[in-house]
Amino acid sequence: MAKTILAVDDSASMRQMLAFTLTDAGYEVVEAVDGEDALEKAKAKPMNLVLTDQNMPRMDGLDLVRALRRLPGYRTAPILILTTEAGEAIKSRGRAVGATGWLVKPFDPQRLLEVVHKVMG
Secondary structure (H helix, E strand, C coil): CCCEEEEECCCHHHHHHHHHHHHHCCCEEEEECCHHHHHHHHHHCCCCEEEEECCCCCCCHHHHHHHHHCCHHHCCCCEEEEECCCCHHHHHHHHHHCCCEEEECCCCHHHHHHHHHHHHC
16 A cells, blocks of 8 residues: 655645655655645544645644644654755754654755655655
8 A cells, every 4th residue: 555645835836746756656645735734634644754845824834743743643753844944943943843854945856755765664
């Protein structure tokens, strides 16, 4: 059975790129337009991995990670933050709320798959 990845980004083109790359590699992809949408979808169906943008309307990536970590099924699930910010500040804030790691946009599809394979075991 294919592992399910929740891809969260307010940019439709970024969601398409993530979905294309991950589906091509054999994953099932559920798309969400922002943190609130993602939280509803995560509660409705267990996801093996969450890939979230940081800067989004309604609920940003860090708030989403915080909310997901409070749900029993997501206490240890891998959560990766996709961001255009590469600084140490965003990384330490990400670690503080429980993010597993991050990828800098624009992402390299091969690198994305390597990181996804690594954090999912």
